[in-house]
Amino acid sequence: MKYRLIHKTEYKYEEPVNNYHSLLCLTPRSLPKQLCQDFTIKVFPEPSEIVERLDFYGNITHYFSLHTSHKTLTVLTSGIVECLTETTGSPLTLSQVTCAEARERFLLDRSLKISLLEYTLPSPLVRWDQEIRDYAQDCFQDDRPLYECVEALSRKIFTEFDFVSDFTTIHTPIKEVLAAKKGVCQDFSHLAIACLRSFGFAARYVSGYLETLPPKGKTKLQGSDASHAWISVFVPDYGWCDFDPTNNVVPGERHITTAWGRDYSDVPPLKGIIFSYGKHTLKVEVDVIPLD
Template sequence: MKYKLVHKTEYKYAEPVNNYHSLICLTPRTLPKQLCRDFTVSISPEPSQIIERVDFYGNTTHYFSLHSPHKTLTVLTTSIVECLTETTGMPVMPSYVTCSEARQRFTEDRSLKISLLEYILPSPLVKWDQEIRSYAQDCFMDELPLYECVQVLCRKIFTEFDFVPDFSTVQTPIREVLAAKKGVCQDFSHLAIACIRSFGFAARYVSGYLETLPPPGKAKLQGSDASHAWISVFIPDYGWCDFDPTNNVVPGERHIITAWGRDYSDVPPLKGIIFSYGKHALEVKVDVIPLQ
């Protein structure tokens, strides 16, 4: 399957912005089952240069700066992505590595634990306490496969939480999301990661897009035709395996990956610094268009 991704971000400022520095993280990753065939970025007003970089996690980013007054900023990215195989994303063979065995692997294999440490420890937006750990306690049993336990956790979040777009912001603590039992894909991913890390396992935040083909009479999956977020968990003997707690599915070819990191703070679509004052309005439009 091949997709065209169009992501348009527009800022309108009440007062002129004289200086603006920004980092774009919207280039789809090239992976064994996903190829980024083309990526273009168009910015208005046009910066003098756009610098491509690869960050610590292997994500492709683009840096630009503006030094002339402007009241509107538009960033338009267009990508062509090809998913090489039709897959549900699940392992070919079931994983039987139990939680106890996985924890033992991390303890005995020091090099493995060091390589995963940043995904096991707290991060800027993913911290936990006993309340968060207790929420997932019935999902993680030592004698059960870790893969199965993560699926149980995702199903629990999907079942017990409501998808409410305007409830949270980037800075909403996980504890508030847990108390209110509502949020968006970013919140559910952060909650799942916090629960998983609280038991000593490695989990990372995945940013991307979701395209769905709902059956007749059924609604589209939440997060469709928009930026989406899900999680990836390190399963010994298998490596990184993806899970989508927002929709209770194992991501497949219709989940298109742009970046991953410890949490959202590592991979926001646009991260910038402005030198101005006054209010601003933000509008984001995303199209995920199947090409074949």
């Protein structure tokens, strides 16, 4: 499946901004089953240059700065992404490596442990305690395949939590989300990662997009799509395997990967520093348009 991906971010400031520095993480990754083509970035007002960089995790980022007074900032990205994934992203043969075997390999294989260490430790937005571990305890048994256990955790979060878009911010603690049993995709991904790391497994945060489908008989509205988040878990003999606890699916061709890191703080779509005062408003519009 081939998609045209359009992401528009617009800030409106109450008072003029004279200096602004920003880092974008909006370029879809090129992967064995995902190809990013013709990606462009337009910024208004226009900066003197936009510098492309690779971050520590191999994600493509872009830096720019503005030194002219402005009260509106617009960042518009556009690209063509071809997803070669099958209808489902599940392995053809599901892994039978048990939780106990996976944990033992992490401990005994020094090079593997070093390469995965950052994905097993607490990170800025992912921390856990006994309560979080207890929540996932019934999903993880040492003699069960790790892959099946992660599926069980994803299904549990999907079943027991409500998607409520305005309930949390990105800084809402996982414990608060767990107590309220509601949140958004970032919250559910952070909770799943915390559970997995509490049992000693390597899990990372994946940001990207999900093509949404309009109700039957309805036309899809422009700007109605949104950024999405899911998780990836390292399974010995298979490598990184993706799971989407928000929708209880294994990501397939409708999921477009932009970046990954320890948690959201490593891969926000846009972050910046402004030199001004007063309030501002933010508007984001996303379109994931099938081209096939």
